[in-house]
Amino acid sequence: MIFMTKDKFESEIRIIFEDVNPFKKILNSFNAKIIKSYSFKDHCYKPKGIDWDLEKKIMRIREWEEKSQLLFTRMKIIKFKDISFKQSFFPEGKLVLYEGTLQEAQTLLKDWNFELWFLIEKEEGYLYKIIKPFELTIALEKIKNLGYTAEIELWGENTKDIYMKFQKSISLLKLNPKTITYKPLPKIVYEHLSK
Numbered sequence: 355m356i357f358m359t360k361d362k363f364e365s366e367i368r369i370i371f372e373d374v375n376p377f378k379k380i381l382n383s384f385n386a387k388i389i390k391s392y393s394f395k396d397h398c399y400k401p402k403g404i405d406w407d408l409e410k411k412i413m414r415i416r417e418w419e420e421k422s423q424l425l426f427t428r429m430k431i432i433k434f435k436d437i438s439f440k441q442s443f444f445p446e447g448k449l450v451l452y453e454g455t456l457q458e459a460q461t462l463l464k465d466w467n468f469e470l471w472f473l474i475e476k477e478e479g480y481l482y483k484i485i486k487p488f489e490l491t492i493a494l495e496k497i498k499n500l501g502y503t504a505e506i507e508l509w510g511e512n513t514k515d516i517y518m519k520f521q522k523s524i525s526l527l528k529l530n531p532k533t534i535t536y537k538p539l540p541k542i543v544y545e546h547l548s549k
Contacts, residue, residue, distance in 0.1 A: 364447035365432070365516045366440045366507045369533050370542065374494070374502035380527055381482055381492070389491075390481035394418050396474040397456075398540050399463050408541035409440075413468060415459045424452035424459045431536050434517045437524075438536040441516075447509075474543050475499075490523055500546055503539065 371377060397415040400406045406413075412427040428443035442448070452459055463469075475498035484490045493505040506523050508516050524534065535542065 362445035362509070362511055364442040364507060364509055365520075366505055366536075366538075367437070367520060368535050368537065368539060368542070369504040369506075369529055370500075370535065371502045371504070371533065377494075377502075377504065377527070381484070381494075384484045384486070384526075386482040386484045386492070388480050389483045392476070392479040392481075394476050394479075396476070396540070397460075398471045398474065398544075399468040400471045402467050402469045408538060408544055412538060412540050413463070414474075414540070415456060415463070417456050421453060422456040422459050423450050424462060425449065426451055427538070429538065432513060432516075434513050436531075437517055437520055437534075439516070439520060440536050440538055472540075472544055472547055474540060484526075487526070488522065490526070492527075497539070497543065500543055503542070505539075 369377075395417040397417060399413045399415070409431060410429060412425075412429075414425050414427075416423045416425055426449045427447075429440050430443055432439055432441050452462055476495050477498050478496040480494045482492045482494060484492070491507070493507070494502065495505070496502050506520065508519050510516050523529075524531070537545075
């Protein structure tokens, strides 16, 4: 997701569900409200003949109904105490390199010698907001051929503060540590498709 924020650096963990219903019940118990719904396709690209490390960088065209965005993400994995999370390398998170039509974005990448690698289809996406006992925003998404995942995204520069917020969120939502990953969604989907 791309949301404007005054804070710098995006940090994220993702949860993968075998059964999403208990998690939905937990959201309902906190009166979580859906503040946004969405769906889109990510066309993931790589330089011709080279497999990028999807834990470090991602080039994709995000195809919305009304427009497309060419996005570049560079990231690092932060390991702090008992939690690992993905953090953006650039302060603003994802870089928007182009916004316009899908065809023009595809032409740009072809000119840069990139080729289509794989697709991620977010069939349903919902942004939930919890107000009490503390404010927390969670994205719950149904991914084609993968199933349901959730994303907790935080912004800030202080690793300890981010760690504490992740700890509080994991505890509040009663998340099983085995279901939590620092891997970005393209890495998760690519590993799933490669099985």
